[in-house]
Structures are given as C-alpha cells and as structure tokens.
Amino acid sequence: MTGKPAPRFWYRCRSCGHSRASDWRDLPADLTGTACNSCGSEEITLYELATRAAVRLPRPLLPPVQRYTCCHCGGTGLDSLANTCPACLGAGFC
Secondary structure, three states: OOOOOOOOEEEEEOOOOOEEEEOOOOOOOOOOOOOOOOOOOOOEEEEEOOOOOEEEEOOOOOOOOOOOEOOOOOOOOEOOOOOEOOOOOOOOEO
16 A cells, blocks of 8 residues: 555644644754744644544643752752762752
C-alpha cells in the first residue's frame, strides 16, 4: 500500500470547535504559531491517536519554583570544613 501515512494526531479548536486529522507524522519541535485552519485561533488541543495523549496549546506557563538560600551554608552547599552541608544536603537551598 503506497500513499500518505495514516495521521497520528487529531486536533480540536477550543474557540470554534473545528476538528480534523493532522498531517504531522511527529510533533514539531517548535509548536508556536500552530493555529486552527478554520478561525485562526491558537487555542487548540492536539490528541495523539495511538496513546490518546493530549497536548494543549498554548502551553500553560508554570510559575518558577521559589527557593530559599540555605541559612547554614549561604547557598554554597558546603559547611566551614568543606563538608556537605547537613541542612540542605549540598543543594544550597532549602
């Protein structure tokens, strides 16, 4: 059987509800600018047909992890004798 391979992804627009099979074989590395063919909205959800995994675009931003500098070693991860800090276990933050 020759011809186009079967689509691996299905997409659905969250704005207008338009959905169709995607012609991608694999997800592109950079998904910015991916938009609905019907309304042009960038709020789409991609579904992988084999595993039913979903990728929501645009991807939600995660807040940065708030870390506090270790009060025993000052963020170096070592104590005054150059041993691993027992308070932060050498990470430098608590």
